[in-house]
Amino acid sequence: MDFVKSIFVAASGLKAQSGRMRIIAENIANADSTGRTPGEDPYRRKIPTFQAELDRDLKAEVVELGPVEFDKSDFKSRYEPGHPAADQDGNVKMPNVDTLVEMVDMREAQRSYEANLNLISATRRMVQKTIDILRA
Secondary structure, three states: OOHHHHHHHHHHHHHHHHHHHHHHHHHHHOOOOOOOOOOOOOOOOEEOOEEEEEEOOOOEEEEEEOOOEEOOOOOEEEEOOOOOOOOOOOEEEEOOOOHHHHHHHHHHHHHHHHHHHHHHHHHHHHHHHHHHHHHO
């Protein structure tokens, strides 16, 4: 693989991981977002997906953020009789977001982002060394 391809493939990884971190941040921000009325569903956790796409100009596969899916797991319930969204028993549906899981996912996305960034930096250094050798 040549230098340009490796940079473009890594850049596609940066863009995909950036989108993943945005979705995870949205989940964390809405971890306590309940419905406004009794029986209304609260925020539902979003799950980022990835898909491989063939870049015909590069003749290489790049990664893209795929369609965002929704977590089908059950909502949590919390007893808060004074809440506007409480049902007749005083229970409020809470989002199916686990902030600990989201933080672990965020850390994984951050490390993947850093790995792609390091690949671009290493490729850039190799190109510079090649230019230095050719000048000598």
